[in-house]
Amino acid sequence: MSDCPLCLAANETLVWRDGSCRVILVDEPGYPGFCRVVWNHHSAEMTDLNAGEQRHLLNVVLATEAALRQLMRPDKINLASLGNVVPHLHWHVIPRFADDAHFPQPIWSAPLRTAAPRPAPPVATLSATLVAMLTEQTAG
């Protein structure tokens, strides 16, 4: 859709993509490594996809989780597909740390503290690790 920001895909920091979906690094202050997995086609809900498409998108979400866990050792991973504002299927994959701004609350609640500074993994490293995790899924 011409007015959908996730269809337009402008100014994205691309980590990985294929013909179906893409993984982008989100520029969210205090949340290094926050990734979004975006379905390329404009669909609103997981159950608007067929079974093969669902499986593929979720595999990419889980490979992103695995890559972020390996690189950042977060205290928790948060996964969410909301899309109330932008109803174009996308998953938030968020490494959470006990000293981040909202822990243990969701990042959408009121902040509890100033986030401890923490470097984001370099995009090239994240990209290579994600590819390794996807390869492992296929082999497994």
Next chain:
Amino acid sequence: MSDCPLCLAANETLVWRDGSCRVILVDEPGYPGFCRVVWNHHSAEMTDLNAGEQRHLLNVVLATEAALRQLMRPDKINLASLGNVVPHLHWHVIPRFADDAHFPQPIWSAPLRTAAPRPAPPVATLSATLVAMLTEQTAG
């Protein structure tokens, strides 16, 4: 774990269960139909499960989404696996409506209005619809 409320599984409104996971109806004021899909075993992250377990849990999450969409026709479904407070794998499956207390914001943000009243689907109906959706997945 003996001190984990999701291991204890007390006072739950059970919609469906098998040996691996269960679907419960959440008693959250203003959010009729809000379900939680809980992995029975105490694991924290999706990538702590093996591939077959991941697929099974996500199939149940998506069947729950499908059942809630059929019964309630929500404006959006929200899916989330957070677990920062209770690190025992569980998925929130939340029917969202434009006139609920937080829309279009996540339910964890500050409320914007008083939720419009809306009946929850009866547990027996939800349970039967979920079974039908799971059967459809197996057939599909």
